[in-house]
Amino acid sequence: MSASSIPRIHPLWVRLAHWLNALAVTVLVLSGWRIYDASPLFAFELPRELTLGGWLGGAIQWHFAAMWLFAGNGMVYLAANLLGRRLFRRFFPISLSALLADLAAALRGQLSHADPGRYNAVQRLAYLFVMVDSLLLVLSGLVLWKSVQFPFLRELLGGYETARRVHFLAMAGMVGFVGIHLLMVALVPRTLLTMIRGR
Amino acid sequence: MNGKYSPPPAGNGEVLIREGLKDIGARLEQPLRRIFLQRALSLGGLSLLSGCAAIDEESVEAALMKVSRFNDKAQAWLFDPRRLAPTYPESMITRPFPFNAYYGEDEIRQVDAEAYRLEVTGLVADRHAWTLAELRAMPQTAQVTRHICVEGWSAIGKWGGIPFADFLRRVGADTSARYVGFKCADDYYTSIDMPTALHAQTLLALTYDGRELPPRYGFPMKLRMPTKLGYKNPKHIQAIFVTNTYPGGYWEDQGYNWFGGS
Known part of the structure; x- marks a missing residue:
């Protein structure tokens, strides 16, 4: 690459993990909404046209296929992040004062994106949140799938019925994150290019 | 050309x-x-x-x-054959326990108790057809467990009946076979793996909540497994067969996961 003068922001493995995760999350959320509609937990249903799978059986097939991609890809990402200590370099430290300052700047539309290689405090918190939220989705999903075989996890999450609610709320957290994430990408389109080209 | x-x-x-x-x-x-x-x-x-x-x-x-x-x-x-599904106090039983089938409540099958015979075929030593009285004469047990539906909802109920492992041994079933299949009076059919068939909590249920199993819950007999989802628990069982040939199931053939375990 002759462009070595331009610093690489996202290594290839991060980009791969990102797009595989985007695919897995899309399939899981859309099929999950169809599964939710089979027996809504709350007083609303999700629009059927937005769901994946056609019927409950089809949605479950999609969901229980994409779960392997989501969990497997997520584990590789987390392991690489931890082993390479990238997690600590990119997402820490977060101080409350930096968070408040960056949040205020963001809301005023004055947040600087001069250095795309450095995450601001709000970004750090958002990305750490989605990592924890993903872990929660996998763990609560395991309880829903195999509540008898994972008794410790089941009790940790308050039993099968509570795990259903945890799974739903974690999904809502994920969808909320994706919404803000896409909005930010629309506001700073350069970040989309860096996630594709790496620079 | x-x-x-x-x-x-x-x-x-x-x-x-x-x-x-x-x-x-x-x-x-x-x-x-x-x-x-x-x-x-x-x-x-x-x-x-x-x-x-x-x-x-x-x-x-x-x-x-x-x-x-x-x-x-x-x-x-x-699947751990020794791991038990949680059991609950009777105070936690869901009342009324929901009815669920591939048809509506107005189509619940009525099975004649007198004429009822349970067919047992396939890889078993004793192929005689069982009367309801014979089934009731077998040692019975009861348990309060959670029924989890593939749709996501769950409900707690109390089922009593014959531990299925006892029944399989009694008929001299080949417990090294891969599948146990079920055919039902409501034209439902399904099949399970042998390790789950032999699980301590797998019951041939003849009672619900201490009373004779009512038609809506599968009179005269249903298979009750707290280790599997609802659609794996057939009602109105008429025939049981032990086989090494994959028997499929009503929902499974349409795309529901076959193992359907929880």
Whole structure:
């Protein structure tokens, strides 16, 4: 690459993990909404046209296929992040004062994106949140799938019925994150290019 | 075809006539073939396109089915024969316990207790048909467990009956066989793996909440497994068979996961 003068922001493995995760999350959320509609937990249903799978059986097939991609890809990402200590370099430290300052700047539309290689405090918190939220989705999903075989996890999450609610709320957290994430990408389109080209 | 024309041997009139007819046929064929080709390009093009879409959809479905078979294996591997599903106090029983079937409540099958015979076939030593009285004479047990539906909801109920492992031993079933299949009076059918069939909490349930199993819950007998989802728990069982040939199931054949364990 002759462009070595331009610093690489996202290594290839991060980009791969990102797009595989985007695919897995899309399939899981859309099929999950169809599964939710089979027996809504709350007083609303999700629009059927937005769901994946056609019927409950089809949605479950999609969901229980994409779960392997989501969990497997997520584990590789987390392991690489931890082993390479990238997690600590990119997402820490977060101080409350930096968070408040960056949040205020963001809301005023004055947040600087001069250095795309450095995450601001709000970004750090958002990305750490989605990592924890993903872990929660996998763990609560395991309880829903195999509540008898994972008794410790089941009790940790308050039993099968509570795990259903945890799974739903974690999904809502994920969808909320994706919404803000896409909005930010629309506001700073350069970040989309860096996630594709790496620079 | 670039078939080379070879002149007919001289003096053979019949061959001459035949060759001539062939020529005429070939000339007649030309416009017809052109028409067919044009049709093939339009209609065939369409069917080719839709054919492609159908193939794609089929291959996606086939791939998802493959993952589902992989998930069967993963669940069989995760299944611990000694791990028990949680049990609950009777105060936690869901009242009323929901009715669920592939048909509505107005279509609940009525099974005649007197005429009822449970067929037991396949890889078993004793193939005699069981009366309800014989089934009730077997040692019974009861448990309060959570029924989890594939739709996501769950409900706690109390089922009593014969531990299925006892029944299988009593009929001399080959417990090294892979599957136990069930056929029901409501035309439902399903099948389970042998390790789950032998699980301590798998019951041939004859009672619900201390009373004779009512029709809505599967009179006279249903299979109750707290280690599997609702659709794996057949009601109104008429026949049980032990086999090494994959028997499938009503919902499983339509795409529900076969193992369906929890």
